Amino acid sequence: MRDFLPAEKARRERVLQVIKESYRAHGFDEIETPVMEDSSRLHAGLGGDNEKLAFGVQKRGLTHDDLQAAETPLDLVDLGLRFDLTVPLARFYATHRAALPSVFRAIQVAPVWRAERPQKGRYRQFVQCDIDIIGEPGIQAEAELLVASLATVDALGLRDATIRVNDRRLLIGMLAGFGFPADSHDDVLITIDKLDKLGPDGVVAELGERGAEAEAVEAFRVFLMRPQTREFLPFGERAIRKALPEGADDEVVANLVAIGDAVAQARGEAAAPLVFDPFLVRGMGYYTGPIFELAHPSVPYSLGGGGRYDGMIGRFLGSDVPATGFSLGFERLVELVEPLAAGGGAAVALVHDADAPLGTLLALQSALVARGDRARLVKRAKNTKLQLEQLAEQGFTSFAFVGGDAPASADDLELRPLA
């Protein structure tokens, strides 16, 4: 968990603002849920491995007898910090469905917590930026998510982003075609998900070690080693067909092609910045259709992702509700983007002597604020040169010295630029 000092906080806030405004412009609505959810809901099996990482909040008013009687630590907690924004969204939608549009486009930009051992690029508190469309069964949902997310990444100045695309149903079809038994698919996918890390040989080896059906592994190996399997063509039917084994589901393929066409047209481009990746898995088991991962040539890791998860919201409602989501990896994005220009007017430091009259100083500050500037009163230091350098570093754009004979009007300030 980290503190954010002024410069970093300002940078984060500007990036968040760009993301929120872009998604909002694309018709999404921001919502907010409490950081704590009922512990039972956090441990209901919807969060995968993340459930184990939930911080538990201790029940209030526990007695010594309560501690003695507890069989497991979970007996002593009733709430927990959310580990993602999807479980809270499902609970939110189940609670407020009647007050929401029939197709609900949600933005959630908020911190989540995971009790991980801290490591580079991983934090126990970090911000997630999720958009979700609930109630739209067709590919309009996927296309909207991708158009909005690509526009958002563009707005952050990260040109050349691409989206890796697959469909959970194609994955399952492929595994079935190779002869993996249905009850092994989840397990096999966990290994395939490591392709980027282990490489093709490593994946094949691990499948063997984990006891996967040998003939199926061999069929998979042969397919994986085909040169054309990892040769990505411009997104479209030809690329998808070429990257898949024979017998892929026509409707699912057509679905992906239609998503790509719509995204390309929306962006006024000949081809959408999508790449079909037959081995893209996405960790979470709840995906049921198209899945996505945001990539950028400047980094080897994913910058976000999402997909269709039609079964999950229904777990809280008792009836199936179609849903798709896309999550931007905010903590990674914020380190990648160039500092975004702060909007607004000048930032003025009124560098004043000790005898400058306080009321006049404050009146000058108020006048600058009233005309749209930022203004700070700063007592003049002995080393003025160093002080001005520091003010420039802090983002101030101009300054004026104010002494005992402070001018009565801001118009009479002698403002000078800060390098």
Next chain:
Amino acid sequence: MRDFLPAEKARRERVLQVIKESYRAHGFDEIETPVMEDSSRLHAGLGGDNEKLAFGVQKRGLTHDDLQAAETPLDLVDLGLRFDLTVPLARFYATHRAALPSVFRAIQVAPVWRAERPQKGRYRQFVQCDIDIIGEPGIQAEAELLVASLATVDALGLRDATIRVNDRRLLIGMLAGFGFPADSHDDVLITIDKLDKLGPDGVVAELGERGAEAEAVEAFRVFLMRPQTREFLPFGERAIRKALPEGADDEVVANLVAIGDAVAQARGEAAAPLVFDPFLVRGMGYYTGPIFELAHPSVPYSLGGGGRYDGMIGRFLGSDVPATGFSLGFERLVELVEPLAAGGGAAVALVHDADAPLGTLLALQSALVARGDRARLVKRAKNTKLQLEQLAEQGFTSFAFVGGDAPASADDLELRPLA
């Protein structure tokens, strides 16, 4: 704890934005700390009664033996959710002091948590908006806080706000003058703090019940019942003198007068919107100088407050550091302010038939977004009249019907206003 649906979330975000921008314009810098602090720090005696309301976060990896060995519930927690933003600020400043300006002006706008029994207007998760100036011993700090906070309240459209003012040292001097022994002052102040609720007779009665020195209570009673004690004059030396017993500390009075003069000059007003209240206590024991409370004629309760707390930051540092703070009661303010106009362009609903081509729809949306509008694709409902009413309620300002023959350019959309 509450969910926030789109309209309420948008309203909260706009109010937060106004607050942050106003304070930032007045030279304050936003910072952020993690929501969890070490439990030992939260229970170090700096948070008064709020410490008891801290949510505790259970240690990870507890065994059954750990549960059995625990003597108190606190033995099983190592972290807790912050109950205010002052304890985290003190810890932040102690950690990062070397990287901060010598006079540090902080904005913190963030949620805090208290395990209170929910009641009207009280929530277990709520947002605090704090500004603090650390490192400035003189009244410039108090004057800056008041000027910035009054300007912020003005920006929220709450004209006619006033600030009730007192000084902790005048309170102590007054109690000593009436003959309350020094070791009873904290206790007596807890009762005086209830003056608004209990009335003068109630306060006198409670002081008696709690065993306060009878002669001192009588002297206090006589003073309290003077007509002029509760008759507020325009802020200035005459008002302060009249409201206090004989023998008040000249320097402390002059201090308050100077703060008022500076605030008045900053605002270009004959008198500052301050009111001297000799019985203003402010709950927290850590205040050491001037104290403030934000009032508005439309509500009987305080909308914020603060004061000087010179001893506290030093508790984490080992050396005294002067500090003043002001906290806006965001949850109360947000219910009071008129909806603030959302900035930006039009909000357009593209109400489309099922056969409108998806790519064209998305291209129209992208074109509207590119010109600064907000745009949402909305499938045409059977009851179009109701649908348009709902879109207007959701804040959309115009709409266009789009059918199978959708125009290729946004310029050819027939946009119509939504009532």
